[in-house]
Amino acid sequence: MEQEKDNFWLYIGGLIVFVIALVFVFKNTHKEAIPEKAYQETSKEIDEQIAKAKQQ
Secondary structure, eight states: OHHHHHHHHHHHHHHHHHHHHHHHHHHHHHHHHSOHHHHHHHHHHHHHHHHHHHHO
């Protein structure tokens, strides 16, 4: 019984590590899908629009 309990927490720990690894993999692939320059340009345009809205 004690050995089964130890294995349970081992499986839970492994599952958590696996999920975290998947999150990092998908996050990196998504970031590569959007070029950095395009992201910066879009961010700049959004900042300009916010500045215009605040002036009005």
